Amino acid sequence: MIEKVALHALKASDWHLEGAFDVFYSQPQIKAFTDSRHLEELYSRYKDQYVDMIMADGISVLCNDLQVDPQDIVMLVVSWHMKAATMCEFSKQEFIGGLQALGIDSLEKFRERIQFMRTELKDEQKFREIYNFAFGWAKEKGQKSLALDTAIGMWQLLFAEKQWALVDHWCQFLQARHNKAISRDTWSQLLEFAKTVDPSLSNYDAEGAWPYLIDEFVEYLNENNIIQKGQPIDWSQKR
Amino acid sequence: MVLHKFGEKLYSGLVSTMTSHLKDISKFIEAAQGGLFLEELNRKWADHNKALQMIRDILMYMDRTFIPSTHKTPVHELGLNLWRDNIIHSSKIQTRLLNTLLELVLRERNGEVINRGLMRNIIKMLMDLGSSVYQEDFEKPFLEVSADFYRVESQKFIECCDCADYLKKAERRLNEEMERVSQYLDAKSEVKITNVVEKEMIANHMLRLVHMENSGLVNMLLDDKYDDLGRMYNLFRRVPNGLSTIREVMTSHIRDTGKHLVTDPERLRDPVEFVQRLLDEKDKYDKIIGSAFNNDKTFQNALTSSFEYFINLNPRSPEFISLFVDDKLRKGLKGVSEEDVEIILDKVMMLFRYLQEKDVFEKYYKQHLAKRLLSGKTVSDDAERSLIVKLKTECGYQFTCKLEGMFTDMKTSQDTMQGFNSAHGADLGDGPTLAVTVLTTGSWPTQPSVTCNLPTEMLALCEKFRSYYLGTHTGRRLTWQTNMGTADIKATFAKGQKHELHVSTYQMCVLMLFNNADRLSYKEIEQATEIPASDLKRCMQSMACVKGKNVLRKEPMSKDIGEDDVFFVNDKFTNKLYKVKIGTVVAQKETEPEKQETRQRVEEDRKPQIEAAIVRIMKSRRVLDHNNLIAEVTKQLQSRFLANPVEIKKRIESLIERDFLERDNVDRKLYRYLA
Numbered sequence: 046m047i048e049k050v051a052l053h054a055l056k057a058s059d060w061h062l063e064g065a066f067d068v069f070y071s072q073p074q075i076k077a078f079t080d081s082r083h084l085e086e087l088y089s090r091y092k093d094q095y096v097d098m099i100m101a102d103g104i105s106v107l108c109n110d111l112q113v114d115p116q117d118i119v120m121l122v123v124s125w126h127m128k129a130a131t132m133c134e135f136s137k138q139e140f141i142g143g144l145q146a147l148g149i150d151s152l153e154k155f156r157e158r159i160q161f162m163r164t165e166l167k168d169e170q171k172f173r174e175i176y177n178f179a180f181g182w183a184k185e186k187g188q189k190s191l192a193l194d195t196a197i198g199m200w201q202l203l204f205a206e207k208q209w210a211l212v213d214h215w216c217q218f219l220q221a222r223h224n225k226a227i228s229r230d231t232w233s234q235l236l237e238f239a240k241t242v243d244p245s246l247s248n249y250d251a252e253g254a255w256p257y258l259i260d261e262f263v264e265y266l267n268e269n270n271i272i273q274k275g276q277p278i279d280w281s282q283k284r
Numbered sequence: 285m286v287l288h289k290f291g292e293k294l295y296s297g298l299v300s301t302m303t304s305h306l307k308d309i310s311k312f313i314e315a316a317q318g319g320l321f322l323e324e325l326n327r328k329w330a331d332h333n334k335a336l337q338m339i340r341d342i343l344m345y346m347d348r349t350f351i352p353s354t355h356k357t358p359v360h361e362l363g364l365n366l367w368r369d370n371i372i373h374s375s376k377i378q379t380r381l382l383n384t385l386l387e388l389v390l391r392e393r394n395g396e397v398i399n400r401g402l403m404r405n406i407i408k409m410l411m412d413l414g415s416s417v418y419q420e421d422f423e424k425p426f427l428e429v430s431a432d433f434y435r436v437e438s439q440k441f442i443e444c445c446d447c448a449d450y451l452k453k454a455e456r457r458l459n460e461e462m463e464r465v466s467q468y469l470d471a472k473s474e475v476k477i478t479n480v481v482e483k484e485m486i487a488n489h490m491l492r493l494v495h496m497e498n499s500g501l502v503n504m505l506l507d508d509k510y511d512d513l514g515r516m517y518n519l520f521r522r523v524p525n526g527l528s529t530i531r532e533v534m535t536s537h538i539r540d541t542g543k544h545l546v547t548d549p550e551r552l553r554d555p556v557e558f559v560q561r562l563l564d565e566k567d568k569y570d571k572i573i574g575s576a577f578n579n580d581k582t583f584q585n586a587l588t589s590s591f592e593y594f595i596n597l598n599p600r601s602p603e604f605i606s607l608f609v610d611d612k613l614r615k616g617l618k619g620v621s622e623e624d625v626e627i628i629l630d631k632v633m634m635l636f637r638y639l640q641e642k643d644v645f646e647k648y649y650k651q652h653l654a655k656r657l658l659s660g661k662t663v664s665d666d667a668e669r670s671l672i673v674k675l676k677t678e679c680g681y682q683f684t685c686k687l688e689g690m691f692t693d694m695k696t697s698q699d700t701m702q703g704f705n706s707a708h709g710a711d712l713g714d715g716p717t718l719a720v721t722v723l724t725t726g727s728w729p730t731q732p733s734v735t736c737n738l739p740t741e742m743l744a745l746c747e748k749f750r751s752y753y754l755g756t757h758t759g760r761r762l763t764w765q766t767n768m769g770t771a772d773i774k775a776t777f778a779k780g781q782k783h784e785l786h787v788s789t790y791q792m793c794v795l796m797l798f799n800n801a802d803r804l805s806y807k808e809i810e811q812a813t814e815i816p817a818s819d820l821k822r823c824m825q826s827m828a829c830v831k832g833k834n835v836l837r838k839e840p841m842s843k844d845i846g847e848d849d850v851f852f853v854n855d856k857f858t859n860k861l862y863k864v865k866i867g868t869v870v871a872q873k874e875t876e877p878e879k880q881e882t883r884q885r886v887e888e889d890r891k892p893q894i895e896a897a898i899v900r901i902m903k904s905r906r907v908l909d910h911n912n913l914i915a916e917v918t919k920q921l922q923s924r925f926l927a928n929p930v931e932i933k934k935r936i937e938s939l940i941e942r943d944f945l946e947r948d949n950v951d952r953k954l955y956r957y958l959a
Contacts, residue, residue, distance in 0.1 A: 228937065228941050230937055234952065254911075
């Protein structure tokens with residue numbers, strides 16, 4: 046049965062392997078292929094002693110089993126797949142439900158799939174989803190905004206994956222000038238900024254509806270002569 | 285002859301006869317010497333006309349029958365054409381005629397008297413010969429020569445005359461030319477010759493005239509030279525860009541003067557004088573535009589925009605204008621007639637309209653009004669109300685409803701006091717009298733709550749009032765605003781001098797302490813009254829360090845209040861008056877820290893206003909892009925203040941945070957209203 050599905054997936058994606066994976070894993074029937082008993086076993090392996098959840102310790106063990114560093118960004122992708130509410134913990138539903146949707150019921154399959162998850166980060170659309178997911182996941186429960194330190198940590202991680210030349214300056218700027226939590230809008234708009242505005246700021250539009258913090262960042266870059274452009278922005282014209 | 289089919293012969297005979305006759309005439313005329321040339325020409329012309337008349341009459345039959353059917357030129361016209369061809373256009377006459385005429389014009393321009401009648405006839409002759417003859421044989425050369433003449437003359441004048449004189453000369457020349465035309469030229473030439481004068485004398489020298497040192501436009505403006513300015517206006521309006529040149533120079537001059545006015549530290553020391561100077565400037569230019577510039581609307585607009593420009597260069601303008609009004613309403617309008625009061629208030633309103641930050645004015649006006657009302661220092665209640673009405677008309681009900689609330693509170697408090705006194709009057713007996721004004725929070729400028737311990741004599745009385753008031757107004761809360769009150773105290777000094785002292789509530793609390801102690805240190809006073817340090821120091825200073833008001837003596841005798849100072853009642857206190865005023869609560873120019881505080885409060889108040897505008901606009905538009913949203917918000921708030929786009933952006937982000945708005949998924953510059 047699996048072979049049939051595999052063939053179908055390969056045909057649908059024109060015999061491209063990665064695409065085939067997409068097709069394969071996006072099919073809802075996959076759920077049926079996971080052994081729920083195995084999943085329960087896996088869960089209990091990592092579940093916390095006192096609470097019916099997988100907590101930090103359990104996650105360490107999981108990472109060990111997966112031969113993945115707990116700081117590895119792929120764990121973020123795992124959390125995304127599981128729709129985890131908060132970092133460093135998985136509810137039973139999130140864990141089991143997530144694995145079912147992925148069609149994983151054994152560590153072996155899980156390890157295999159890790160490789161695939163790394164490639165998902167290269168996909169523009171998925172990266173954006175994962176990036177935006179990261180905000181809600183990384184912030185404290187009940188808070189609206191993301192603490193600055195956590196945000197900086199996440200940005201370092203995410204932009205190591207998807208290169209952005211200005212990430213270090215951005216983090217320095219925030220620590221020097223802002224020192225407050227990051228709003229969701231600023232978080233999501235930063236990715237757009239990194240994607241659309243080139244690092245020399247030549248195509249930065251002051252009237253471009255960027256969040257105020259980003260405007261301030263550009264000002265900071267200009268003030269400190271970090272940006273060498275052919276044409277400096279004339280700030281005296283900005284009302 | 286015509287009847288006998290000899291028309292052709294007759295006609296050609298006429299032509300040849302007349303032609304040869306005219307050739308003779310021509311020689312005759314050519315022979316005339318000097319001045320007689322024109323006269324001869326004139327005479328012969330008159331003769332010719334008479335002759336033509338007769339010939340036409342005689343040959344009338346031919347004129348009516350032969351000529352139309354053969355399409356030949358009619359007799360009269362023929363006669364004119366022959367005259368033209370044989371006399372006027374004869375080689376010996378044509379040039380000489382033109383030169384003679386032009387020379388006469390030149391001589392007249394140089395002041396000589398010429399024979400105008402003769403000129404008129406000759407010119408008329410040319411006109412009768414056909415408009416092209418007039419134009420080609422006279423008008424065109426006349427205009428060219430005139431242009432040269434005026435070019436030279438204007439150059440000469442501009443080197444030696446000042447602006448006013450030059451303009452007078454130009455005006456005179458213009459009038460001369462117009463008179464010339466009416467006297468002996470074709471009326472159609474008027475506009476052409478005036479154009480020449482305008483171009484050569486005015487247009488070509490416009491900038492040089494306007495900018496002439498010591499006599500140009502700016503000097504005329506400074507010296508109120510209405511006649512010269514009027515002349516310049518009338519002359520310049522005749523040429524393209526004339527008025528705009530004047531207007532531009534005037535505008536930049538006003539802006540410069542205005543800019544200096546508002547940034548000159550000397551002027552800024554006295555706010556009332558500052559505003560008076562602004563009003564004077566406005567009056568000056570209103571008068572100039574009225575008397576010299578024909579009330580030209582474009583000039584009035586230029587004046588308005590200049591004032592708007594420089595008044596807003598100084599961020600303290602709103603405060604100063606309010607202080608000016610305060611001064612007027614406090615004492616400046618004493619004894620002034622109702623009409624004049626209205627005039628002054630209208631002028632103030634005009635300055636108010638120029639302000640960009642009207643909300644700052646509102647804040648100061650409220651503060652100053654509060655002080656006026658509470659100290660009972662207003663010169664005329666009617667004047668106060670009149671101004672409120674004007675502000676309401678200008679800015680709407682929202683602007684003035686709180687101000688009106690303040691007036692209402694004053695009235696209501698009077699009624700309350702009446703009620704209180706009639707209810708408790710009997711128990712009060714010989715004790716102190718209390719006058720309370722109850723202020724509705726929100727209508728009055730916000731005051732931070734302060735500590736102050738009232739003397740026991742007052743405490744009981746105040747409590748009585750409080751319970752009386754709360755008895756009739758349940759659910760309200762009263763807080764004593766000790767920093768805003770006054771007191772009248774009767775004092776007897778050591779040598780028996782009696783005085784009535786008018787002091788602030790704080791000062792009253794301090795003075796009452798001396799009923800029970802001869803000597804008090806600053807610290808003791810501070811402890812007993814719990815009045816905040818800066819306020820306490822200020823009120824002590826006015827009682828101990830000011831000549832004529834020093835009811836207290838201080839050791840050491842320094843100007844400032846130190847923590848270790850000790851105070852005594854000043855036994856040697858004297859004052860000519862029985863009633864002595866110490867420390868009135870007068871509105872003053874704010875100190876630097878106060879200014880910062882007010883500015884901060886204004887900025888804080890603006891935030892919700894900006895948000896309300898954003899929400900209003902987004903609610904009705906549902907979806908709107910960033911730049912348009914900023915523009916609309918700015919427009920909506922324009923009547924109160926100039927919204928800062930950066931601040932608007934921050935408010936938008938705040939509203940996104942609070943889920944009032946969201947960015948569109950596809951176009952990140954688009955905002956969507958979330959119901």
